[in-house]
Amino acid sequence: MASLTAVANLLEKGRGPRPGAAPRHQDRRTGQQTLVFPSRPRILAAAAVAGPKEAQGPLGAYWDRTYPDRLLGQRSWEHAERRMCLDAAVLALEKAGLEPADIDLHLAGDLMNQLTCANFTAAELDIPFLGLFAACATWAAALGLGAALADAGYAGRVLCTTSSHHDAAERQYRFPTELGNQRPATAQWTATGAAAAVLAATPGPGPGDGPAERRATAGRASPRPAAGQAGRPPAADAAADRPARGRPGRWVSVTHATFGRVIDMGLTDPFDMGSAMAPAAADTIRQHLADTGRRPGDYDLIVTGDLARYGHRLLVELLREQGYDAEGVLADCGIMLYDASQGVYAGGSGTACSGMVTAGYLLRRMQQGDLRRVLLVCTGCLHSTTTYKQGDTLPTVAHAVALEVEDAAPADGRPVAGDGRGTPAGGTAPGAPARDPSGEAASRGNGS
Structure with missing residues (x-):
């Protein structure tokens, strides 16, 4: 790779104001790439399901459901991934007290050719559907687009789902796991799991609290998760459910989305995707901070999707080159x-990696009040099985969404006063994870 200074200079190219590019809706855009959501769309409920390796990891207690093996009793790994995606969606809907017919739009994506798992899950749910592909950045793309549609009034409630499966991804992108191919230390382990979240811009009590809040669902049966595989989450689950059911608690809102541009640094090694994606993550984080006028310390955590250990270290240096010392707040889902x-080489990856950590861990920590403001920056390597075998480079992208806690409004419906974080300016949320340069401390010593 070129020197860090050369990379930073490349990322700065074209960053000045673009003539004629002034946004028409100043209340919904800030800077060059960041959308602002005045209605602060809420995450009504979220769910994460996990494979056996993920269940044994540091966040194992936070999953809504775990599976004893990677086949889930299915006849193929691809069918197993479809089962996980459907399970996560149904669990999120149940937490929100909703049926599929209560959802206006389903946004989903995965790593399989033609979004196989997302398509089959959408067929089961029977909700109007848009398939998304941004590789491992798909989760943030779905949350950001879903929040934009909800904020603008085009969709009252949006279901976002994503999934990945280690063995299915290995078979498609590299080699069947049965071959036991050796890998370098920079390689990553594709997460086996799925995540789902229900977004809504409607203020006031949660959905399902009265007949006026529910559309008729006669003749529409809700799909059910597979029997015999339930594994309830820890006591935090009760707190996580409270806002979705309209009881006092804390809401997590999506307040901003910064959709990144595609960055191609000329790298060609698909076994070092973390290094390839780090410049895209740096570019999106830098642009988000510039657009919003914030500093890294304004967030309790800036969490990347799956840079893993090598990409994470590179990101710290790239941001420093651009004038941002984010070492104390950066973490990575692939490390967490x-x-x-566990023998995962540099760390985790996959479309489900950031989705699982968000839906299973980060949102619960936010609803408990341990974290008040989080910038989630999902990273994606946009190569295909064809392009890298032909020696092409690895184009990458990173999409960011800002997640902020707001306490439940009083009976008059007025928002609670405050800075959106519940902490003094520049302060740290009570109980926030300890931070260190590796990002690993964010997942340890916090009940995981």
Whole structure:
């Protein structure tokens, strides 16, 4: 790779104001790439399901359901991934007290050719559907687009789902796991799991609290998760459910989305995707901070999707080159998901990696009040099985969404006063995870 200074200079190219590019809706855009959501769309409920390796990791207690093996009793790994995606969706809907007919739009994506798992899940749910592909950045793309549609009034409630499966991804992108191919230390382990979240811009009590809040669902049967595989989450689950059912608690809102541009640094090694994606993550984080006028310390955590250990270290240096010292607040889902002793090489990856950590861990920590403001920056390597075998480079992208806690409004419906974080300016939320340069401390010593 070129020197860090050369990379930083490349990322700065074209960053000045673009003539004629002034946004028409100043209340919904800020800067060059960041959308602002005045209605602060809420995450009504979220769910994460996990495979056996993920269940044994540091966040194992936070999953809504775990599975004893990677086949889930299905006839193929691809069918197993479809089962997980449907289970996560149904669990999120049940937490929100909703049926599929209560959802206006389903946004989903995965790593399989033609979004196989998302398509089959959408067929089961029977909700109007848009398939998305941004590789491992798909989760943030879905949350950001879903929040935009909800904020603008085009969709009252949006279901976002994503999934990945280690063995299915290995078969498609590399080699069947049965071959036991050796890998370098920079390689990553594709997460086996799925995540789902229900977004809504409607203020006031949660959905399902009265007949006026529910559309008729006669003749529409809700799909059910597979029997015999339930594994209830820890006591935090009760707190996570409270806002969705209209009881006092804390809401997590999507307040901003910064959709990134595609960055191609000329790298060609698909076994070092973390290094390839780090410049895209740096570019999106830098642009988000510039657009919003914030500093890294304004967030309790800035969490990347799956840079893993090598990409994470590179990101710290790239941001420093651009004038941002974010070392104390940066963490990475690919590092948080596994313990180093699990043999995952540099860390986790996959479309489900950031989705699982968000839906299973981060949102619960936010609803408990431990974290008040989080910037989730999902990273994606946009190569295909064809392009890298032809020696092409690895184009990458990173999409960011800002998640902020707001306490439940009083009976008059007025928002609670405050800075959106519940902490003094520049302060740290009570109980926030300890921070260190590796990002690993964000997942340890916090009940995981």
